[in-house]
Amino acid sequence: MTTSRREQLVVQAVPGTHGTTVTARGHELTIDEAPRYGGHDSGANPVEHLLAGIAAASLVVLRLLGEVAIAESAALTVSASLNVDRVMGADDGPVVELIRLDWEVANAAHAERLRAALPHLASRRPGQALIDAASTSTEEVSVRESTAACG
Template identity: 30%
Template sequence: MTTTTIDTQPQLASFDVSGVWQGGLNTRVEARQFTLVVDEPPTIGGADEGANPIEYVLASLSGCVTVVIRTVAAELSVEVGSVETQASGTLDLRGFLGTADVSPHFQHLDLGITLSTTATPEQLAELQTLVAARCPLLNLIKDAGVDVRETWDVRDA
């Protein structure tokens, strides 16, 4: 098991985006030098010109988990051959539509991680524990009270 040194000095990082409504349900969002189009499918009243906000949350979670897996694996000197993620969540649209007193966020979220690695069972357990503890988006979703169903499919690298 790796020993952890506790750093008592904050190391704050700020992130900024700006969004401009483009009409309908479409928003153009600038993040650094990147442009994202946020829209809804026609079934919700959008023009389907981009992923919707919930899909971006799932995409962000997938990216965040991958970054944390790679970062922690490097710290543990664990070889990772590949990482694949799949995320899906279920909403009760009545919260968004305002037709019932239910939360508009995920009711539950399924996160599947397929990992090829040469990690021992002990290293894998430590990797999984540290990823769960250190992934900002995973913790944000869990802290909202969302039931996260996480599965790991581990294969030899």
């Protein structure tokens, strides 16, 4: 019987004068809200950090799946519709109503390979539970338009 590797991940959050300072392995992040939610807008908000984590984790897992060339040239935009009233305790609907993952790749061959890899990526992606908890989620792949100048 083989034992799976485990890694303990730890972050520490402390309030600061302008947002929250989070430390992970000596790396500091400033997390803050927009002024309309009582913050100073001195950093991305907590949900934006979650989305950034999903985007980065997606690219890492894509590399682990052997699609290094795609991971190194793809652009991934992750967007979500947050039910702010649920966060504030005034609604009982899903916290995240819609989450979209929009991949843009260099060419049609990359698009085909990425589409084939998406189920494997989803089964291994850290943060997939947030995507699965959204009332609606989509993951789309498109080919980047050529930026070559027309002459």
